[in-house]
Amino acid sequence: MTIIKKEQGRVGVYNEKGFQVEGSFKPNLTGLNPKELLEASLALCITITLHKMVQRDGMEVKDDEVSVDVQAIKASDSPSRFEKCMEDGDVTLPEYFSDEYKNKLIKSAEKACTIGNSLRKGLSIH
Structure with missing residues (x-):
């Protein structure tokens, strides 16, 4: 809560x-502000998910080697809402990870992140 x-x-x-x-x-x-909290919520969820996956795979990363940059873009029409979050390249992973492993991690994190799934699929607000 x-x-x-x-x-x-x-x-x-x-x-x-x-x-x-x-x-x-x-x-x-x-x-x-609310936009920054929304961005932070999505970024933190993806970051947590990435760290869990890396740990599961037996890999080690330093604290500053993983970052997620989220920018919510407001829709130009009504109703007031955000229509887009994140773009390719907004997730930074260690340089020594192969491109294949990086892509696998990002795709898996997108599927596993509860906040991202909620935003993507929609949720009821009562």
Whole structure:
């Protein structure tokens, strides 16, 4: 469960352990706005999935050798929504991985990422 609440002029993102990150009403300020949180959610899910797959395969990577860059693109028509996230080349993996292994990891992570699957297939909001 995630809770958003404003206290003492600050927007906070909380979970059961308490305050986790500052929220923002606008992009590129202190705290994350809704678009940035959406991008972060997808990027973190893919990153976690990639690390699990690499570990499963008995490979080792340094913390800074895997990165996922997600940019959500807003639709130009109504209703207000994002119509696209991620493009080829947004996942960085160690240079010493073969291109075949990199492609396998990326395709597998796309299929296994719960956030990506939810966004791709749609979900009910009540």
